[in-house]
Amino acid sequence: MSDIDATLRRLRWPIRLTLAGLWAERLARSFWPLWTIALITFATLAFGVQDRLPLEVVWGWMVVIVLGGCALLIRGIRRFRIPRRAEAVARLDASLPGQPIASLTDTQAIGSADPASAAVWDAHRRRMAQRAEGARPVAPKPDLPRRDPFALRYFALTALVVALLFGSVWRVATVAGLPGGQVAATGPMWEGWIQPPAYTGKPALYLNDLTGPITVPVNSHVLLRLYGGVGDLTVAETVSARTEAATASAPRQEFDIRQSGLLTIAGDGGREWSVTVTPDAPPTLSGTGDLTREADGKMRLPFQAADDYGVTGGQAEIALDLPAVDRRYGLTAEPEPRDPIRIDLPLPVSGQRTAFSDVLVQDLSQHPYANLPVTIRLSATDAAGQTGMAEPIHTTLPGKRFFDPLAAALVEMRRDLLWSRGNAPRVDQVLHAITHRPEGLFRNNRVFLRLRAVMRDLSTAGPEITTEARDRLAEELWAIALLVEDGDANSARERMQRAQDRLSQAMRDGADPSEIESLMQELRQATDDYIRELAENAQRNPDQQQAQGEGQELTGDQLQQMMDQIQSLMQQGRMAEAQALMDQLRQMMENLQVTEGEGGQGSGPPSMRQLQDTLRDQQDLSDEGFESLQDGQPDRQGLADRQRELRERLGELGELPGQDTPPGQEGQRQIDRAGRAMDKAEQALRDGDMSGALDQQAEAMEALRDGLRQMNEALAQEQGEPQGGEPSEQQGQTEGDGRDPLGRPPGDSARIGSDRNLLQGEDQARQRAEELLGEIRRRAGEQQRPEEERDYLRRLLDFF
Numbered sequence: 001m002s003d004i005d006a007t008l009r010r011l012r013w014p015i016r017l018t019l020a021g022l023w024a025e026r027l028a029r030s031f032w033p034l035w036t037i038a039l040i041t042f043a044t045l046a047f048g049v050q051d052r053l054p055l056e057v058v059w060g061w062m063v064v065i066v067l068g069g070c071a072l073l074i075r076g077i078r079r080f081r082i083p084r085r086a087e088a089v090a091r092l093d094a095s096l097p098g099q100p101i102a103s104l105t106d107t108q109a110i111g112s113a114d115p116a117s118a119a120v121w122d123a124h125r126r127r128m129a130q131r132a133e134g135a136r137p138v139a140p141k142p143d144l145p146r147r148d149p150f151a152l153r154y155f156a157l158t159a160l161v162v163a164l165l166f167g168s169v170w171r172v173a174t175v176a177g178l179p180g181g182q183v184a185a186t187g188p189m190w191e192g193w194i195q196p197p198a199y200t201g202k203p204a205l206y207l208n209d210l211t212g213p214i215t216v217p218v219n220s221h222v223l224l225r226l227y228g229g230v231g232d233l234t235v236a237e238t239v240s241a242r243t244e245a246a247t248a249s250a251p252r253q254e255f256d257i258r259q260s261g262l263l264t265i266a267g268d269g270g271r272e273w274s275v276t277v278t279p280d281a282p283p284t285l286s287g288t289g290d291l292t293r294e295a296d297g298k299m300r301l302p303f304q305a306a307d308d309y310g311v312t313g314g315q316a317e318i319a320l321d322l323p324a325v326d327r328r329y330g331l332t333a334e335p336e337p338r339d340p341i342r343i344d345l346p347l348p349v350s351g352q353r354t355a356f357s358d359v360l361v362q363d364l365s366q367h368p369y370a371n372l373p374v375t376i377r378l379s380a381t382d383a384a385g386q387t388g389m390a391e392p393i394h395t396t397l398p399g400k401r402f403f404d405p406l407a408a409a410l411v412e413m414r415r416d417l418l419w420s421r422g423n424a425p426r427v428d429q430v431l432h433a434i435t436h437r438p439e440g441l442f443r444n445n446r447v448f449l450r451l452r453a454v455m456r457d458l459s460t461a462g463p464e465i466t467t468e469a470r471d472r473l474a475e476e477l478w479a480i481a482l483l484v485e486d487g488d489a490n491s492a493r494e495r496m497q498r499a500q501d502r503l504s505q506a507m508r509d510g511a512d513p514s515e516i517e518s519l520m521q522e523l524r525q526a527t528d529d530y531i532r533e534l535a536e537n538a539q540r541n542p543d544q545q546q547a548q549g550e551g552q553e554l555t556g557d558q559l560q561q562m563m564d565q566i567q568s569l570m571q572q573g574r575m576a577e578a579q580a581l582m583d584q585l586r587q588m589m590e591n592l593q594v595t596e597g598e599g600g601q602g603s604g605p606p607s608m609r610q611l612q613d614t615l616r617d618q619q620d621l622s623d624e625g626f627e628s629l630q631d632g633q634p635d636r637q638g639l640a641d642r643q644r645e646l647r648e649r650l651g652e653l654g655e656l657p658g659q660d661t662p663p664g665q666e667g668q669r670q671i672d673r674a675g676r677a678m679d680k681a682e683q684a685l686r687d688g689d690m691s692g693a694l695d696q697q698a699e700a701m702e703a704l705r706d707g708l709r710q711m712n713e714a715l716a717q718e719q720g721e722p723q724g725g726e727p728s729e730q731q732g733q734t735e736g737d738g739r740d741p742l743g744r745p746p747g748d749s750a751r752i753g754s755d756r757n758l759l760q761g762e763d764q765a766r767q768r769a770e771e772l773l774g775e776i777r778r779r780a781g782e783q784q785r786p787e788e789e790r791d792y793l794r795r796l797l798d799f800f
Helices: 003-010 012-046 055-079 085-094 100-105 115-132 152-166 169-177 405-419 421-434 445-464 467-486 492-509 513-540 542-547 556-571 575-590 606-631 636-651 662-686 690-718 729-735 761-780 787-799
Strands: 189-195 214-217 221-227 233-237 252-256 261-267 271-278 284-287 299-306 311-320 341-344 355-362 373-382 387-389 393-396
Touching (some): 003 012, 012 152, 085 100, 100 115, 189 261, 221 233, 221 261, 284 387, 299 311, 299 373, 405 421, 405 467, 421 445, 445 467, 445 690, 492 513, 556 575, 575 761, 606 662, 636 662, 636 690
Parallel strands (some): 214 271
Antiparallel strands (some): 221 252, 233 261, 284 299, 311 341, 373 387, 373 393
16 A cells, blocks of 8 residues: 555545534534524523413413424525535645645646656655645534624523523423323323522422422422313312412412421322421520620620521610619709610621621710610511510610719710700809819810800700700710810820829729720820930930939839839739829829920020010910900900010011021921911900910910920031030030939940939938838828728838
């Protein structure tokens, strides 16, 4: 056998596969509408559409499908052409370069007797045989997108896949049981399904395949179809608990299963089932822990819920427990009616809801019921609409804790106002009593002015105050209380003192451990800020530090140890001892060697001293205006003239330091801001707006302080203070005996302070011991202190 014949034999399978591709290509082109309609019909029947449509509609639809299918079949047959082997060879040959297969089957027409011509022909055939070695079957090209521009074939395939996944192939066979020509020959027939509620997630049951007892969830839906003559088949059941009469022989019957019982199809080929109903239990709900309060006042209520098929919703209803309220002071009046608080319970976003635990977190610190006895009722619902209730919780609704006495008083007045609008005159009276002698009570004028505005509105409205006005004033009282409690002071010393006061008050009130932990952290931070500010002031004003004289000496390690000891005592519940140590820490911090100030009085250019004098005079003017407002007889004209003089003095300042430095430029902007505020204060005084004038004066003083601080930094830059390296001889003379903000001598290796010379000699040790002994005796004799604290102090005296 020659190589050419072997090549032709190897081409048999590529030709056969190419021929098969031609068959598939022409069948798809001719019959794609037919199999598209067939797949759509199959998917529709698998979903049981025929069981839900009237019988006439189903028959009409089937007739249309059959006629349409026949028409498409005839159309496909007419268009279909049987592919030939020669067509397959021609397609395969066309896919190769030079059509080598045709060359291999050709014969030499002329020159076959010429040896040279025959040699050329053989060489040509061998070359074509080599090309034919690479022949591969040609894929079919049905070109359906052009014939099916709407992609109906893909829709049919998708419907088939969905029907196979979610439908029932057995339902397709129900078409054969429709009443028709075969019914008379085969007798009556029936079909039935039981569909559990969708929320249960259980599959449908095909009754034709079931013969034994059936267990289904309550409210499952039954669908029965009877085929044949009227009366051939009848239905009897005791599971629906229906009261209306039902025709037992109706071709289509539907009802829900409400109870256990029997389901019977009587007649030729009938069947009976014993149906057991699984009840749907209501959700169960309970708290898993005590209601707690976070440091910021938010409530935390842990709970757990469960349901046999999953919880769909939950709610917490919080109502006032009026019998448990201590009806004194502002609570003696009858409370105004309020709707209970309703809060949706958190539910799992993913996963099962049949059993879960969670925590309800809500900030109700501003609600009128905050810090009052309430009743909390938790409820949950399921998909069936059933509701489960937890045992009522009788507790106090958590709210934000206010440790500042003034802030706590304002919040109490806010509560009384929200309790009943009839309390408005009493609230106004109490606020007047609180502000009668404001000296030392208000840390800044803005708090007092805002409170005076509230009092004015309360006096104007009286007991007939509207709901809108009441809510507005309650919101303002809350804002003022937060301002008093948290403060807006720029002074690190004031922040530290405020943190000390709040922690001491929390220990006396028996606050939660989480709140005490938060306040202790706040005190640590405020103390660190204060020490840092003292160190910065000492670096800017070394002369002032030297002029302070001897003071309390305390190392940073000792300070940290005292705070750790205070926290340890609080964690052990030894609050009296912690309070005593806290008072000792407070006294030590007050005796620190370097104190705050606006800057040294004897340093800097004259313009700086003039600026300091202007700030001091502005403070005196504001204090005088504040006192005159309290007396009710302010000399507005005289105050306005003095304000104008201060503004003119501010404009006549000499050259200030650091005009070309960023701190100096920022200081000048602050001074300009102070001047504008002074102008507005003067105009407010002339217009009789004393409250507005005080507000603008406070703005001016704040700007002057910021300006002084920036100018001090600019002055330090102009004087060329060294940033590192060896100090100059003059600096060594000035700072050689200096001490750090804690009263300690300079340490080694650039460490601020040291632990040396804590007690310098026996005289100082004895003096310090006598001071501590006297302080303990004084506190032990104060009757207003708690008894357990006084016992602790007496035990300390026994050691001496």
